[in-house]
Amino acid sequence: MKYYGDLRSFITALDEMGDIMHVHREVDGDFEPSAITRRSYEIQSPAPLFHNVAGVAPGFRLFGAPAALSSRSDMPYARVAMSLGLAPESNGPEIIEALSAARFKPGIPPLRVKSAQAECQQNILRGDAANLDRFPIPFAHDKDGGRYANTWGTLIVKTPDGKWVNWSIARVMKVDGKRMVGLIVPSQHIGQIWTQWVARGEPMPYALVQGPAPAISCVSGIPIPAHADEADYIGTLAGEPVPVVKAISLDLDVPATAEIVIEGHVSIERDCQEGPYGEYGGYLGEGSSAQPTFHVETITHRDDPIWPMSITGRPTDESHTLWAMGLAADALTYLREAELPIKTTWIPEDSTVHWLLVVMPENWRELLPGISSEELTQRIGEVLFKTDAMVFIPKVYVVDDDFDPTNLREVVWALSTRVHPVGRRAVFDDQRVIRLPQCYDEAEYVAGKGAKVVFDTLQTKRHLHASFAQGYPEEVRQRILDNWPE
Structure with a gap:
C-alpha cells in the first residue's frame, strides 16, 4: 500500500500500470476533452491526460476520469x-x-x-x-x-x-x-x-x-x-x-x-x-x-x-464508484452503530446511486434472535432514512450473502428471483426528496417529499444454486478445473 501525496505521483503510478491514455494531439477547448473522457468511462479505457488544449498556454493539462473504473480488468x-x-x-x-x-x-x-x-x-x-x-x-x-x-x-x-x-x-x-x-x-x-x-x-x-x-x-x-x-x-x-x-x-x-x-x-x-x-x-x-x-x-x-x-453521466464515472462507495460506507457505519450485524453494504455502479444493497450474513437470525426479516427490514429503513446521505437513495434491498453484490449479473439474478411482486417490503412515506435522484415526479420534487422503500429479499431457507460451484461434487469440479480447457 502507498499513499500518494499529490496528483502527479498518482498519475505516474497509474501510468506505470498502463492506466493512463496520453493525448498529445491538440484538442479543442470546448467539448473534445469531455467527450473523450465520457467515452473512456463507457468503454473502460485508461484515464485520458490531455497535454495540448487549444486556447491555453503550453504546459497546462487536463486529466479526466480520475476515480473511474480502471482499464485493468483484474483490479477494476x-x-x-x-x-x-x-x-x-x-x-x-x-x-x-x-x-x-x-x-x-x-x-x-x-x-x-x-x-x-x-x-x-x-x-x-x-x-x-x-x-x-x-x-x-x-x-x-x-x-x-x-x-x-x-x-x-x-x-x-x-x-x-x-x-x-x-x-x-x-x-x-x-x-x-x-x-x-x-x-x-x-x-x-x-x-x-x-x-x-x-x-x-x-x-x-x-x-x-x-x-x-x-x-x-x-x-x-x-x-x-x-x-x-x-x-x-x-x-x-x-x-x-x-x-x-x-x-x-x-x-x-x-x-x-x-x-x-x-x-x-x-x-x-x-x-x-x-x-x-x-x-x-x-x-x-x-x-x-x-x-x-x-x-x-x-x-x-x-x-x-x-x-x-469528472464528466458525470451514465455509468460508470466517479459518481458511481467513489461517491457510491462513500454513501455505502456511511450506511454501513450507521447500521453497525445500531447494533445490526451487517456483513457489508454496496451500491451497484449501474444503479446510478439509486439502489443500496444491505448484505446480511447467513447466521443473522442467530445474532438477532426473535427478529423476523420483516422487522429487520423495517429497522434498517428507520436507521438509514434518518441519515443525511440517504436523501440520495430511494431503494434499499436487504439481501443474503450467497452471491457477490459487486457482480451486476449476480445482483440482477438475485433480485429478479427474490423480490416479491407486491409484498415483503417496508414503505416509508414522506421522506426527504431532492431533484438529483431521477425516479420521482414533479409534484414530489416541489414538495420535497416522497416515498422510499426497503425490499426484504431474505430467504427463509438458503437454496442451493444451479451453478458450477454448487451443483456438482467437489471432486468433479476439481477434476474439471485441473483439465480445463481441454
Whole structure:
C-alpha cells in the first residue's frame, strides 16, 4: 500500500500500470476533452491526460476520469483504492470497510507548511491576472448551461466562528473570467455554512482547490458527519498529516501540493443562474436555478498545472464508484452503530446511486434472535432514512450473502428471483426528496417529499444454486478445473 501525496505521483503510478491514455494531439477547448473522457468511462479505457488544449498556454493539462473504473480488468477499483492509499487490487467491500473503519479512529490534523514549501503557490496571480480564462475549462456536456469550473475540485469553507472547516465537492459553473456560480444545497454541509455567513450579512470566503492529493478529492466527495474535519479524516486514511499552507488572500488553509487554488468570496444572495448540468443519473440536464456567485480574487498554481475533471453521466464515472462507495460506507457505519450485524453494504455502479444493497450474513437470525426479516427490514429503513446521505437513495434491498453484490449479473439474478411482486417490503412515506435522484415526479420534487422503500429479499431457507460451484461434487469440479480447457 502507498499513499500518494499529490496528483502527479498518482498519475505516474497509474501510468506505470498502463492506466493512463496520453493525448498529445491538440484538442479543442470546448467539448473534445469531455467527450473523450465520457467515452473512456463507457468503454473502460485508461484515464485520458490531455497535454495540448487549444486556447491555453503550453504546459497546462487536463486529466479526466480520475476515480473511474480502471482499464485493468483484474483490479477494476484500482483508481479509487490507490487514491485512498489502499492496494490497487482492493475490492469494493474492502474499500468500504476502510472508509467506515477510519470513522472510528482518531483524526490526524493537517500540518501547516511555509509558502516557500508549498508547490501550489509557485505562481501567484492577483487582480486582473487572476482570471479563469487562462485555464482549460471545457464544456462537460452539450446541453450544459456553461463551462463547469468544478467537477472534481475541493471547495474549502469554514463557519464565521472558525470552529468548523468543511472540504467538499459541489458543481460550480464558470460565468466569466472573474465569476463562477455554484450549486449550494441548504441541507449539505457547504449550504449550512453559507447560511451562517448569510445570517451574518458577510460574503463567505472560499478556496476552490483543483488537483490536490487524490485522497482529498475522494473524501471531499463522500459523506462524513457534520462538524468533522475532512482534513483530519484524510490524515487517518493516509497515516500522516495533510500538508497545508495559508491561502494568499484568505484566512483558510489549503492543500500545499495542489495544482491550482482559486480564492475569493461567495455572495450572500442567490444572484446568478446555474445549470443545467448533466448529472450522475445519466440524463442531460434541463432548467437552471438561482445560486450564489463565487467571485474570483486570487489564483495560485504549480508550474505546468493539471486540471482534473469528472464528466458525470451514465455509468460508470466517479459518481458511481467513489461517491457510491462513500454513501455505502456511511450506511454501513450507521447500521453497525445500531447494533445490526451487517456483513457489508454496496451500491451497484449501474444503479446510478439509486439502489443500496444491505448484505446480511447467513447466521443473522442467530445474532438477532426473535427478529423476523420483516422487522429487520423495517429497522434498517428507520436507521438509514434518518441519515443525511440517504436523501440520495430511494431503494434499499436487504439481501443474503450467497452471491457477490459487486457482480451486476449476480445482483440482477438475485433480485429478479427474490423480490416479491407486491409484498415483503417496508414503505416509508414522506421522506426527504431532492431533484438529483431521477425516479420521482414533479409534484414530489416541489414538495420535497416522497416515498422510499426497503425490499426484504431474505430467504427463509438458503437454496442451493444451479451453478458450477454448487451443483456438482467437489471432486468433479476439481477434476474439471485441473483439465480445463481441454
